Amino acid sequence: MNVKYDFSDKTAVVTGAASGIGEGIALAFAESGASVAILDINMEKGQETAAACEKLGVKAKAFLADITSEESLQSAREGVLETFGTVDFLISHAGVAKVPGLKTNPFTPPIKNLPLEHWEILMDYNLFGAVRVTNAFLDILKDKKDGKVVYTASVAGLKAGSKKPHYHAAKSALINFAKSVAQECGPFNVNVNVVNPGWVYTPIYENLIDVVKNPAWGDAYKDCKTSQEALDVMAKSLGTFLQRSQSVESTAQAYLWLCSDGARELTGQTINVDSGWIV
Numbered sequence: 690m691n692v693k694y695d696f697s698d699k700t701a702v703v704t705g706a707a708s709g710i711g712e713g714i715a716l717a718f719a720e721s722g723a724s725v726a727i728l729d730i731n732m733e734k735g736q737e738t739a740a741a742c743e744k745l746g747v748k749a750k751a752f753l754a755d756i757t758s759e760e761s762l763q764s765a766r767e768g769v770l771e772t773f774g775t776v777d778f779l780i781s782h783a784g785v786a787k788v789p790g791l792k793t794n795p796f797t798p799p800i801k802n803l804p805l806e807h808w809e810i811l812m813d814y815n816l817f818g819a820v821r822v823t824n825a826f827l828d829i830l831k832d833k834k835d836g837k838v839v840y841t842a843s844v845a846g847l848k849a850g851s852k853k854p855h856y857h858a859a860k861s862a863l864i865n866f867a868k869s870v871a872q873e874c875g876p877f878n879v880n881v882n883v884v885n886p887g888w889v890y891t892p893i894y895e896n897l898i899d900v901v902k903n904p905a906w907g908d909a910y911k912d913c914k915t916s917q918e919a920l921d922v923m924a925k926s927l928g929t930f931l932q933r934s935q936s937v938e939s940t941a942q943a944y945l946w947l948c949s950d951g952a953r954e955l956t957g958q959t960i961n962v963d964s965g966w967i968v
């Protein structure tokens with residue numbers, strides 16, 4: 690990527706930054722000179738991300754933070770303030786597309802077959818997780834009347850999806866929640882926006898090859914051997930205008946831009962970084 694930002698006097702907090710898109714976001718901020726706080730439940734990988742950021746010449750540290758626990762986020766907040774002194778960019782990115790611990794979403798429509806417990810877990814991670822992250826950090830940005838918040842939802846939040854209705858509903862709720870935060874933050878000069886990634890190959894898709902072999906997915910995937918290939922077929926066959934899936938790096942660019950002065954008049958908005966699917 691050759692777009693340059695100078696965030697050398699800024700500190701970014703990124704949840705879910707140990708892996709996947711979140712790791713890419715952390716590295717993109719580090720490349721732009723920002724100090725980076727990596728908040729994740731996976732400390733081993735979080736520390737690897739922090740080390741990779743430090744190699745780019747910035748201050749970075751991993752903090753144990755579970756978005757399903759207010760106490761855990763409170764303790765991460767204390768660690769972040771002790772280490773960095775402030776927060777300028779709050780990237781609430783951690784979320785899950787399936788119940789943690791399950792290999793796939795073991796669900797066949799109709800919707801009544803989906804256990805209520807699975808609904809509760811996906812709402813807890815994808816909506817309440819973002820609410821908890823917001824509650825833990827937003828006052829820092831509001832107090833200094835300066836800052837940016839970016840939530841990661843998903844294109845799933847704008848579309849129906851009978852295979853994962855709980856995920857679609859949770860991300861949809863998150864998109865709306867972000868608008869309320871944007872309204873509250875307007876008088877405090879804090880911009881609040883949402884990025885909807887589309888089809889980005891990360892560990893979230895590592896079992897996709899098993900999923901698409903289910904006859905319910907039809908013949909389109911019969912020649913696929915890896916999950917990465919299956920994701921490319923999926924992005925094309927779903928009709929993305931650019932006929933491709935997205936990379937972690939290209940997706941991370943949207944977060945940088947939303948935190949830059951170039952996006953200073955954007956708030957309460959949702960950007961689909963999906964190669965032209967939601968159009």
Ligand SMILES: NC(=O)c1ccc[n+]([C@@H]2O[C@H](COP(=O)([O-])OP(=O)(O)OC[C@H]3O[C@@H](n4cnc5c(N)ncnc54)[C@H](O)[C@@H]3O)[C@@H](O)[C@H]2O)c1
Binds near residue numbers: 705728730754785
């Ligand atoms: N990959 C895609 O194509 C895609 C598309 C749309 C939206 N998203 C969204 O992007 C986000 C991350 O997806 P990804 O593909 O990078 O996944 P990923 O599995 O690579 O990364 C998720 C990260 O979140 C962390 N995490 C999990 N539970 C946590 C918790 N309780 N507290 C803190 N951290 C936790 C994991 O340890 C991991 O580091 C999710 O919100 C997902 O819904 C991804």
